[in-house]
Amino acid sequence: MDEFELIRRYFDLQVSSPGVVQGIGDDGAVVAPAAGFELVQVIDSLVEGVHFLPDADPSDIGYRVVAVNLSDIAAMGARPRWMTLALTLSGKDSKWIEQFAAGLHTAAEEFDVVLVGGDTTSGVAVVATVAITGEVEQGKALLRAGANVGESIFVSGTVGDAAAGLQLLSLDSQDDFLTARFCRPTARIHLGQELRGRASAVIDISDGLVGDLKKLLVASAVGAEIDVDRLPLSDALRKRFSVDEQREFALTGGDDYELCFTADPELVKDIAGVTAIGVVTAGQELICMQGGNIVDYDDSGYRHFQ
Numbered sequence: 001m002d003e004f005e006l007i008r009r010y011f012d013l014q015v016s017s018p019g020v021v022q023g024i025g026d027d028g029a030v031v032a033p034a035a036g037f038e039l040v041q042v043i044d045s046l047v048e049g050v051h052f053l054p055d056a057d058p059s060d061i062g063y064r065v066v067a068v069n070l071s072d073i074a075a076m077g078a079r080p081r082w083m084t085l086a087l088t089l090s091g092k093d094s095k096w097i098e099q100f101a102a103g104l105h106t107a108a109e110e111f112d113v114v115l116v117g118g119d120t121t122s123g124v125a126v127v128a129t130v131a132i133t134g135e136v137e138q139g140k141a142l143l144r145a146g147a148n149v150g151e152s153i154f155v156s157g158t159v160g161d162a163a164a165g166l167q168l169l170s171l172d173s174q175d176d177f178l179t180a181r182f183c184r185p186t187a188r189i190h191l192g193q194e195l196r197g198r199a200s201a202v203i204d205i206s207d208g209l210v211g212d213l214k215k216l217l218v219a220s221a222v223g224a225e226i227d228v229d230r231l232p233l234s235d236a237l238r239k240r241f242s243v244d245e246q247r248e249f250a251l252t253g254g255d256d257y258e259l260c261f262t263a264d265p266e267l268v269k270d271i272a273g274v275t276a277i278g279v280v281t282a283g284q285e286l287i288c289m290q291g292g293n294i295v296d297y298d299d300s301g302y303r304h305f306q
């Protein structure tokens with residue numbers, strides 16, 4: 001199958017969408033942003049052997065490469081509109097491509113984002129890169145900078161599940177909920193939009209709660225104190241892992257794609273599915289408390305309780 005046929009068969013769904021003046025098929029896509037809106041650009045790659053195992057389900061890879069980008073769009077408080085795909089193929093048959101495309105289109109349709117172009121090449125490993133353009137009202141994008149001393153720190157959903165799911169996968173074990181949290185993360189697009197005008201700073205959790213919260217604190221030039229006992233943990237995580245493992249996954253495990261944000265609690269009290277885990281402090285430190293004691297950890301992984 002040549003490249004043209006591959007694009008036509010698997011990627012060009014011939015969607016017509018307001019805002020897409022020219023989609024797949026020309027040298028470039030032409031899109032029309034709404035008046036009064038700014039554009040948010042994000043891009044992320046998944047590399048075979050680095051971000052997914054060579055035998056991973058291709059539809060999961062297709063879904064995930066869109067979802068991780070949508071998570072960045074969510075963290076900016078934007079609405080996703082258009083995406084492009086750069087796909088480098090290596091040793092995969094048309095069945096693999098078909099399934100990859102199905103997963104990609106599933107995620108795109110779920111969040112109403114239109115594939116408007118891309119590039120298809122062959123190489124020495126599979127690499128899937130997606131770029132998404134989102135729209136946000138002028139001046140309303142949510143940033144990592146902006147947290148104020150005294151505000152609460154919140155996290156959406158539950159944390160630690162994806163890292164636990166990945167560990168189970170690597171041990172050839174399985175837990176439907178935990179492995180799905182790794183393979184098909186839920187982008188918090190709706191929450192990101194609810195937080196516009198209410199949260200003072202937002203980041204999505206891709207590398208782990210502690211590491212990503214620290215990035216928000218640095219950008220905002222503040223510190224924080226969080227309470228490990230308040231971390232939202234799923235029933236599945238509690239059931240499958242020891243208390244120490246639960247905390248380690250929740251604090252330092254990556255790939256959850258939940259949102260972590262700071263806000264005056266009064267402003268977000270009607271928002272469902274978020275948990276207050278701590279408070280913004282003056283200074284520069286992130287302190288984790290548990291039962292009145294300071295928890296010892298470092299960036300490379302959770303250590304032990306004092």
Ligand code: ADP
Nearest residue numbers: 007011024025026027085087116117118119120
């Ligand atoms: P060019 O040589 O001008 O870069 P191509 O022949 O590579 O164009 O691509 C033809 C059209 O198909 C372009 O509109 C391009 O954006 C689109 N396209 C190529 N690969 C993909 C892909 N994997 N997914 C979606 N669109 C693609």
Ligand code: MG
Nearest residue numbers: 025026027028
């Ligand atoms: Mg061209």
